[in-house]
Amino acid sequence: MDSxxxxxxxxxxxxxxxxxxxxxxxxVQELSGAARTRVLTISSVxxxxxxxxxxxxxxxxxxxxxxxxDSGPGEPIALYPELGACLRRHEPRAExxxxxxxxxxxxxIWFGDKADxxxxxxxxxxxxxxxxxxxxxxxxxxxxxxxLLDYSERDSLTxxxxxxxxDDQLARMLxxxxxxxxxxxxxxxxxxxxxxxxxLAVVDVDHFKGVNDRFGHLYGDEVLILIANxxxxxxxxxxxxxxxxxxxxVVLLRSTNLENARRIIERFRADVESHDFPQVGQVTVSIGFxxxxxxxxxxxxxGHADQALYYAKAHGRxxxxxxxxxxxxxxxxxxxxxDTAEFx
Ligand SMILES: Nc1nc2c(ncn2[C@@H]2O[C@H](COP(=O)(O)OP(=O)(O)OP(=O)(O)O)[C@@H](O)[C@H]2O)c(=O)[nH]1
Numbered sequence: 001m002d003s004x005x006x007x008x009x010x011x012x013x014x015x016x017x018x019x020x021x022x023x024x025x026x027x028v029q030e031l032s033g034a035a036r037t038r039v040l041t042i043s044s045v046x047x048x049x050x051x052x053x054x055x056x057x058x059x060x061x062x063x064x065x066x067x068x069x070d071s072g073p074g075e076p077i078a079l080y081p082e083l084g085a086c087l088r089r090h091e092p093r094a095e096x097x098x099x100x101x102x103x104x105x106x107x108x109i110w111f112g113d114k115a116d117x118x119x120x121x122x123x124x125x126x127x128x129x130x131x132x133x134x135x136x137x138x139x140x141x142x143x144x145x146x147x148l149l150d151y152s153e154r155d156s157l158t159x160x161x162x163x164x165x166x167d168d169q170l171a172r173m174l175x176x177x178x179x180x181x182x183x184x185x186x187x188x189x190x191x192x193x194x195x196x197x198x199x200l201a202v203v204d205v206d207h208f209k210g211v212n213d214r215f216g217h218l219y220g221d222e223v224l225i226l227i228a229n230x231x232x233x234x235x236x237x238x239x240x241x242x243x244x245x246x247x248x249x250v251v252l253l254r255s256t257n258l259e260n261a262r263r264i265i266e267r268f269r270a271d272v273e274s275h276d277f278p279q280v281g282q283v284t285v286s287i288g289f290x291x292x293x294x295x296x297x298x299x300x301x302x303g304h305a306d307q308a309l310y311y312a313k314a315h316g317r318x319x320x321x322x323x324x325x326x327x328x329x330x331x332x333x334x335x336x337x338x339d340t341a342e343f344x
Contacts, residue, residue: 021055022063024142029057032131036122043237049077109143155243158228167298169240173198173252174294199261201289202305205247206317223277234268265320284318307332
């Protein structure tokens with residue numbers, strides 16, 4: 001019991017999803033004597049579901065986060081038919097015995113009818129009812145605590161990440177890109193497709209005050225929610241989408257070349273332009289984007305994207321502008337920046 005309490009104290013002491021993941025798999029691993037425990041992210045691309053390992057611990061090992069690579073959304077769920085059936089039927093758990101004779105127990109973390117996280121426990125022996133009871137208890141605490149963390153990290157209107165989480169997510173993305181650089185084959189890919197970088201885009205709804213003034217705040221809110229949905233469906237699972245407040249959104253695009261970044265951002269702009277917003281009709285967005293480098297502070301990077309955004313606003317709106325291109329063309333000037341502000 002001491003050990004269980006110690007793990008509960010550890011789990012509930014974190015204010016960060018990665019640390020929470022690590023403490024839950026450490027707890028399950030130690031208390032159930034598993035061969036391996038993982039936290040899986042479940043994502044969908046179109047109609048297909050995929051699983052990706054987010055954190056892992058082996059017997060006698062140290063739990064650690066697993067950074068996603070850019071090779072795709074993960075393994076197709078078809079590789080784990082029992083888990084796929086469990087998710088389709090909204091069941092609390094699934095079990096299977098692998099070719100290695102080891103048992104796998106999957107425990108999806110359900111929030112309503114959605115589960116984008118799942119615990120996987122690999123065990124040599126069948127689970128006793130006592131072990132299952134304890135693991136289910138840990139999973140319930142994990143779910144409640146994840147819910148609390150989500151609540152503090154997300155914008156209540158759109159469900160997107162909020163401004164508070166931006167610096168942390170940016171640092172993670174830069175760290176992950178450094179890790180990717182050591183993956184065999186990445187250097188060749190860069191050589192063929194142009195340099196892969198991280199990108200930051202600032203999205204601002206055009207004439208949004210007019211939407212509120214003509215249709216009222218409720219319809220204005222609905223427009224923001226629909227734009228948030230379009231953002232989430234336009235960008236990849238590895239990218240990050242934030243609402244910075246008001247009608248301003250920020251996207252962090254992970255590891256792609258300039259041509260792709262421009263194409264993805266432009267596609268989103270066009271998606272908004274062609275969307276029929278109930279009652280309101282057509283809405284457009286202006287977007288400024290820039291490359292992200294570890295050498296620049298988040299404030300400086302945001303300042304660059306903002307400069308490009310204001311250029312787009314001043315030159316007709318409903319367009320995408322690239323900061324480095326505007327500077328190279330003499331249309332914007334870089335101004336010596338410090339870490340707190342940049343003026344132009
Ligand atoms: N409905 C709604 N409106 C909001 C929210 N947050 C900010 N706003 C409104 O967004 C509007 C932003 O207006 P402005 O900053 O003048 O910009 P704009 O009308 O979009 O014009 P441009 O950006 O120049 O194209 C203001 O009227 C705010 O009151 C929100 O959460 N919901």
